Amino acid sequence: MVSSEKYIQNRLDERKVLGTYRSLRTESDLVDFCSNDYLGFARYPALKVSIQQEIDAHPLNLNGATGSRLISGNITYTEELEQQIASFHKNEAGLLFNSGYDANVGLFSSLPQKGDTIIHDELIHASIIDGARLSHANRYTFRHNDLKSLQGKLKQAKGVCYVVIESIYSMDGDTPPIVEILKLTEQYSANLIVDEAHAVGLYPFGLISHLGVQDKVFARVVTFGKALGCHGAIILGSNLLREYLINFSRAFIYTTAASFQQIAAVKMAYELLSKSSPEIEKLNCNINLFKQGIKQSETYPLLQSDSAIQCIILNNNERAKHAAQTLQNSGLDVRAILSPTVAKGAERIRICIHSYNTAEDINLLTSTINNIIHA
Ligand SMILES: Cc1ncc(COP(=O)(O)O)c(C=O)c1O
Missing domain, CATH: 3.90.1150.10 (Aspartate Aminotransferase, domain 1)
Incomplete structure (x- = not known):
């Protein structure tokens, strides 16, 4: 039997030798x-004040959500905020997740099925890769921002196909040719999903609504922990997608909902973002x-x-x-x-x-x- 301590120590030592050891x-x-x-x-001090005022204005809300959204953790305030955020981004509907990582894992692990295809840029965020790995779909990567490479993978796709990009890449900071990618996904009847984590803020409500192509994008992931200065995320899409995720996304179903304080902070941050x-x-x-x-x-x-x-x-x-x-x-x-x-x-x-x-x-x-x- 191999000791787990020995395994852990070896892996850490390996990192130290390679110069890739991480510490907080x-x-x-x-x-x-x-x-x-x-x-x-x-x-931002004024945001801190407005969050506190919002919390004080709702004294009946609890300190914690007390349960998952499907059991005891759902409140009207959250549902209204989801609708409000969807409208800011010019989308039909939205569903909150506890983080961007959860949103991507929750989306990609539940939607694509065995026999379907996920095609993502080679620089896509780890949370999307992790979600895709949990699904039973085929997974292909295409060369960073390379339309020819994407087209090559689209030709091989089977079942329902999902193409995944970021509107600003988290490690390179660059933008993909979104309009051309949309043309290709339309040509091959694939669904485009865009992670807007780093675009929201620079373009107030993301690059997709800035370009006016939101009706052609199947779903967007927006995170609140970056330009919004809070925590959490939302998946934007149709009412049908929202209903599906409520029923099948394990990262949504099996977790305690965010507290009222967290939701209020997101609401106030969006109000600030709009001005x-x-x-x-x-x-x-x-x-x-x-x-x-x-x-x-x-x-x-x-x-x-x-x-x-x-x-x-x-x-x-x-x-x-x-x-x-x-x-x-x-x-x-x-x-x-x-x-x-x-x-x-x-x-x-x-x-x-x-x-x-x-x-x-x-x-x-x-x-x-x-x-x-x-x-
Ligand atoms: C592109 C992208 N998507 C998703 C995430 C995860 O978001 P969160 O930090 O809210 O879990 C990040 C954060 O590192 C990101 O850069």
Whole structure:
């Protein structure tokens, strides 16, 4: 019999040798260039006040949900919020999940069946891969943003086919050719599903409704833990899809519902988002300031991205970690993204730009990065 402690220790030691060991950190006083709080909602005092006022205005609500949505955890407030969020995104219906991870696992593990096909971009988020693995459907990946590669997989698809993309990719920050992908999915009668985790905020209600193509998209996943500064997620789609997920999605059925406090926070964050154009403008200015400040290097390029996620490819774990450490020593909280989270050779520093970063901080960031990549 092999001891589990020995297995655990070996795996951890292996990570240490490979330089891929992960450990938790607590808060720091470095300038934030790594969080997903793109518009500063998580730290916005007025939002904190409005959430508290909303909670105080509903004194009869309980501290906890007391059960799953199907047993004792469902309240009118949640159902009304789902409808309100669906309207913000110009969709028919929505169903809340406790996180984006849960939403993707809950969707992809329950909808595609044995004999069906899931085709996703090779850079798709881990939660989608995990959900797809739990389903009994065939799973194919296509090369990142490559229409030919997608078409090749569409030709092989059997049963009901689901094509899955992100509207802004979480690790590269780039945008796929959505209109062209929609043309292909229409041509092959496939259903397009879009994860909008990193697009909501930069485009207030996501890129799909910004492009006006929401009626052609089968479903969208929107998370509340990024630009909305809260926690949780919603799957947007038809009333029929909502009804299906309530009946078949295990990540929805077998879990305690979010508390009233969490739901109230999401409601207030959406109200703030609907009047946040100055913050969005500021975020875009900061993204431009950052991009203009970087002197491109052929060896360590800045990836093409117009989003809040900006990456410098440093080609190995050690160089990425060293660059992140140098930036942290200068007071800037930038994190390295290592393999196996990204492919070997694509190790990087991933910079998240925010509306609340100052020009001074961004200038310090770009000059420190320039020193690293042109040393
Ligand atoms: C593209 C994408 N989808 C889903 C998730 C998961 O969302 P959550 O953090 O709410 O679980 C993330 C977060 O890392 C993400 O980047």
